[in-house]
Amino acid sequence: MNLREIYCQDNAISLLQRAYSSARVPHAYVFAGRDGIGKLTTAKAWAKMLLCEETGDRVEGLVDSCGECKSCKLFESDSHPDFNLIYKELREFTKDGKGKAAPVEMPIDVIREFLIEKVSNRPTESARRVFIVTEAEKLNPASQNALLKVLEEPPAYCSIILICT
Numbered sequence: 001m002n003l004r005e006i007y008c009q010d011n012a013i014s015l016l017q018r019a020y021s022s023a024r025v026p027h028a029y030v031f032a033g034r035d036g037i038g039k040l041t042t043a044k045a046w047a048k049m050l051l052c053e054e055t056g057d058r059v060e061g062l063v064d065s066c067g068e069c070k071s072c073k074l075f076e077s078d079s080h081p082d083f084n085l086i087y088k089e090l091r092e093f094t095k096d097g098k099g100k101a102a103p104v105e106m107p108i109d110v111i112r113e114f115l116i117e118k119v120s121n122r123p124t125e126s127a128r129r130v131f132i133v134t135e136a137e138k139l140n141p142a143s144q145n146a147l148l149k150v151l152e153e154p155p156a157y158c159s160i161i162l163i164c165t
Contacts, residue, residue, distance in 0.1 A: 003045045003064045009038055013062070016046055020063055025050070027154040029161045030136070040134065043161045047083055047130040048075045050159055071126050082123045086114045087134045105140040106133075111147055119150055119158055128157050136162035 003013055012031070019025050029046075031039040045065075052065035052072055065072050074080040087110075091097040094109040115131055123129045133139075139147065151160065 001041060001045050001048075002067065003042075003049060004062050006038060006042055006045055009042050012042060017062060020049075025159065027156075027158055027160065028151055029159070031161060031163045033165065035165055039163045040132070043132050043163055047132060047159070047161065048072060050128050050130055051075055051080060051082055051126040053126065074125060080125065082126045082129045084114060084118060084129070084131045085134070086110060086131060088138060090114055105138045106135065106143045108140070108142040108146055111139070111143045115160075116146060116150055119155060122155075123157055128159055129155075130159045130161070132161045132163065134163050135165075137164040 003016075006013065029043075031043050033039055049063070049065040053069040054066035054072075065075075067076075071080065075083060088103050088106045090110045090113075091100060091103050091107045094107070094113050097107075097109060111133075115133070119129065119131065121129070133147075150158075154160065
C-alpha cells in the first residue's frame, strides 16, 4: 500500500508530506484516533516511503514510495531488515517470555528486546530504521520509562511511530 492509495486521511498525509518536502522529518510520531480508521495502514505506508530508495518523484501531487526498488520489494514481502513492527504479543518471543500468557499491557521486555536493543543498530538496506509501536496507550510505566530514553535521544537515522486510540 502506498500513501496515494489511502483514503480519508488527507490532513495526516498532507502534514507528513510537508515534513518530508521541507527535509524536517521528525524522529517520532503519534498516530492517534479511533480503532479502524487506518492508523496502522497509514503508518506502514509512511514507513515504506521513508525506507524507499527511489523516493522523490511526485505522483498525483504526492511524494511516495516507488514500489519497484529492492527496499520496497522487501517491505511488501514483510522482510525489510530496517522495519520493525512492535506489539505486545511479541512477549512470547522474548528471552523470558516462553509459555507466558498474552499480556494486557505492553511488557518492558518487548520494548527492551525489540526496540531499545535494535535502535542502536545502523540501517542495512535503507537510510533509516523505522519502528511502529502498536497500542502505545497500553505501555505500562516501566515500558514508558524505557521508551522515553530513546524518544529523548534517538539516533539520527531512526523514526518511531506510536499508534494509540
